[in-house]
Amino acid sequence: MTTKFEKKLKTRRALMDAALALVSEGKHYSSLSLRVVAKRAGVVPNAFYRHFTGLDELGLALSDEIGLLLRQLMRTARLKGLAADSMIADSVDFYMDNVRESPALFRFMAQSLTGGSPAMRQAIRLELGHFAKEMVMDLNSLRVLSDMSAVDLDMLGHLVITTVSSVTTELLDLPEDRENLVSEIRERTIKQVRLIFIGAGGWDKPSKKKRGKKS
Amino acid sequence: MTTKFEKKLKTRRALMDAALALVSEGKHYSSLSLRVVAKRAGVVPNAFYRHFTGLDELGLALSDEIGLLLRQLMRTARLKGLAADSMIADSVDFYMDNVRESPALFRFMAQSLTGGSPAMRQAIRLELGHFAKEMVMDLNSLRVLSDMSAVDLDMLGHLVITTVSSVTTELLDLPEDRENLVSEIRERTIKQVRLIFIGAGGWDKPSKKKRGKKS
């Protein structure tokens, strides 16, 4: 019973890879057509329907894959047990390596975050939020910054994720011939994260100047 | 000679507005078709060519418009001469107000930053970079943070712009019925920028721990 089942999964994979390949070549996911995806996957257009009801569903499947990748990334980063003194630099390096290793998925992620269907946007934002949350939990268990309130920790996690993930597109858009800029981006990002944590260290709880105008 | 010329500009505007309207309704710019844009603008498809060679050119025109808007935004913010104590909160408010006032353009900006044609991406990144640069210049002339090096100031500007502009999509994606979340986003963003400036205040020039591995 495995053989046939595996075969099905295989073409399903081929379809997803085809979509990713096209995205990787510069096309936007929302401008793809079922037909060219199918052709790229080496199947006839109609075969597409045996796996997905349409491109939207394929997109959601890819979103799930991103969630998986992010979780995996977080887990192995955790296993590495980074040294405290080089933790920031190592984490940034690790993220950048991952981006450069799965460019298609990250490109899809970046695209869908601002331009996908509402469902896809939400799915990916959820994954990123999850990612931020775990990071904050780690920070907390490491007894760093433990004097921040829960809301402020969330705020911090959100800020770090935003900063790092904004590097994604920048990295993927580097022309092939100017790859030397990678280290420049790396240095800048490390500085940025370090600056953020300096700020977090000097963060004085919601003492003075709380409620501003409430919109 | 004005009449005919103005008329031409008018339909050109109609075409651009039509594209923006479609984007605002949830479609991605790269999935628009010349025909529906023309129809939306109230002209026959062929008339499109009297103004643009294709959708790419229209997109670049819209990018220019974003540049204009950002420059304008920066200028009026400067004229306001914000008070030092509430400067951060006021700036965030000002930006958010602008986003909510021209949602279509900002949506287009957010989309094109990650998903447009290479030319469009570059154009918009350039505008944002310009924006960051001016901000840094302002900070410098205000004699704040004058002990940072030029590179570090760039890094700081980039970080602030990234943080604030990442709010754009979040803001535009709010479901109509949960607009109360706006103030939540506002509070968080203000905190984030404030934290960044705390970090910048505690920033110790490139003293120790400089060169990391060079990729």
Add this chain to the structure above:
DNA sequence: AACAAGAGTGTACAGCTGTACACAAACAGG
């Protein structure tokens, strides 16, 4: 060995796509 399930194929069609061509109407400058 016979059968049912289902993955993939081939054909078909209506609708949309960009764009080429010839034309109409409006306006400018002479």
Add this chain to the structure above:
DNA sequence: CCTGTTTGTGTACAGCTGTACACTCTTGTT
């Protein structure tokens, strides 16, 4: 007033789009 320019129209067409239908295999189950 008339004549050349230029904006917008109508028609046309070849190519692509999603998807419906009937089909052939291959495979797992009885």
